[in-house]
Amino acid sequence: MCINLLNRASATVFRYFPRAAAGLFFLATTPVAFSQDSRDFLARVLTESQAQEFAVYLLGNVPGLPPIAQSLHILGIAVVMSSTVMVNLRFLGLAVPSQNVSDMIHRLMPWTFWALSVNAVTGLLFVVARPNRYFYDAELAVFTVSFEEKLFTFVVASIVRSCRTSG
Secondary structure, three states: HHHHHHHHHHHHHHOOHHHHHHHHHHHHHHHOOOOHHHHHHHHHHHOOOHHHHHHHHHHHHHHOOHHHHHHHHHHHHHHEEEEHHHHHHHHHOOOOOOHHHHHHHHHHEEEHHHHHHHHHHHHHHHHHOOOOHHHHHOOOOEEEEEHHHHHHHHHHHHHHHHHHHHH
């Protein structure tokens, strides 16, 4: 129910208001900024945790783990992006015009969310191992926007997924 409503709404907005749709997408993916105190607290907690020691131990002592984790992370990104592109091209009528949009989304959703899960695990492995590297820019000592965007997008995807499974 929720996913069908989202599909219809996004298709209608994109069809009749393409510039507005691009603006809405930008606003929807713009993260709410974390306060400096919460970033510092989270970085300090992770730096002093046993999880950080364990992640550093794994990355340093398990042969081939860093490149394997990075490769899985990149493959997960490719799966998420390709499924998104396929659905968007279908909305535009440029790909697989014989297939229903909801059928395509239903077929691609498991791939997308498995890939998001793999990305969450592999990404957290590196973030927990070196939180200061991913929370702060080395030159400017500010929270990196890309990490905020990833976190925000993952939370939105999880909400959509729970809406889809409950409705």
